[in-house]
Amino acid sequence: MSSDSDSDETVGEDRVPVLLVRGDREFLIEPGAEQGTDLGVLEVPDDVQPGDTVETHLGEAFQVRRLRGPDLFHQFERTGAPMVPRDVGLVIGETGVSQGDRVLDTGTGTGVLAASMARAGADVVTYERDPEFAEVARENMELGGVEDSVDVRTGDLTETVDELEGSSFDVVTLDTGDAASIVEHAPELLVEGGFVAVYSPFIESTREVVETAREVDLANVRTRETIQREMQFDDRGSRPSTAPVGHTGYLTIARNV
Numbered sequence: 001m002s003s004d005s006d007s008d009e010t011v012g013e014d015r016v017p018v019l020l021v022r023g024d025r026e027f028l029i030e031p032g033a034e035q036g037t038d039l040g041v042l043e044v045p046d047d048v049q050p051g052d053t054v055e056t057h058l059g060e061a062f063q064v065r066r067l068r069g070p071d072l073f074h075q076f077e078r079t080g081a082p083m084v085p086r087d088v089g090l091v092i093g094e095t096g097v098s099q100g101d102r103v104l105d106t107g108t109g110t111g112v113l114a115a116s117m118a119r120a121g122a123d124v125v126t127y128e129r130d131p132e133f134a135e136v137a138r139e140n141m142e143l144g145g146v147e148d149s150v151d152v153r154t155g156d157l158t159e160t161v162d163e164l165e166g167s168s169f170d171v172v173t174l175d176t177g178d179a180a181s182i183v184e185h186a187p188e189l190l191v192e193g194g195f196v197a198v199y200s201p202f203i204e205s206t207r208e209v210v211e212t213a214r215e216v217d218l219a220n221v222r223t224r225e226t227i228q229r230e231m232q233f234d235d236r237g238s239r240p241s242t243a244p245v246g247h248t249g250y251l252t253i254a255r256n257v
């Protein structure tokens with residue numbers, strides 16, 4: 001594992017944004033930029049490094065921290081509902097997205113999934129039909145330091161998917177209500193052995209996806225509900241939290257074999 005000092009130049013020279021943190025205050029800022037806070041103005045040096053301390057003009061200290069995957073969920077400007085870190089982990093774990101992969105993603109939304117897959121080493125082409133959302137997603141990719149690896153295209157993928165057939169993507173990830181109409185094309189979009197992952201909050205669209213995946217002869221089609229129970233540990237004992245059940249959606253995975 002590289003230490004902060006091993007990669008010192010990378011952060012400063014490439015102007016990769018860093019987190020400035022003090023208690024529950026967190027700001028994602030590009031080196032050389034200025035940020036107003038309730039504790040004064042932060043001027044971030046061009047050569048700022050993780051591990052540094054930067055003071056506001058009122059002398060209040062903030063710690064500099066490198067951005068990590070789960071921070072994207074909290075720091076990106078939100079448009080389409082971003083995928084929570086655990087579901088990002090499931091998508092990447094179930095499809096094996098890694099260095100050198102080519103991934104087709106739709107819809108971009110806030111861009112958390114697309115940026116996370118880029119941080120795992122993939123080149124991502126992602127479609128967003130809302131032009132304003134697409135613009136925000138491009139800015140988010142810069143904030144996440146992955147603008148060179150994520151191509152945010154404005155448009156409805158269902159209207160242009162024919163043009164992408166034969167593109168040989170390693171993985172297709174879908175987070176839209178109309179995912180079934182893209183799954184129909186999955187065998188022509190994917191390399192042999194490639195995966196499609198569909199995330200949906202609703203069972204109706206999930207069933208449609210499963211039926212379509214079977215119709216086009218994708219293999220190992222399986223759906224799991226993504227749900228987690230938070231645990232509570234206090235003086236009285238330890239048990240699952242009584243807060244509402246942690247359902248976020250259904251994840252369907254299938255393979256082109």
Ligand SMILES: C[S@@+](CC[C@H](N)C(=O)[O-])C[C@H]1O[C@@H](n2cnc3c(N)ncnc32)[C@H](O)[C@@H]1O
Nearest residue numbers: 080082083107109110111112113129156157176
């Ligand atoms: C739930 S959000 C995706 C969130 C994203 N996975 C993330 O982690 O930030 C769904 C997005 O898909 C877009 N969308 C829905 N259908 C689409 C389509 N056929 N082509 C392109 N974008 C689409 C919507 O505008 C919306 O922004």
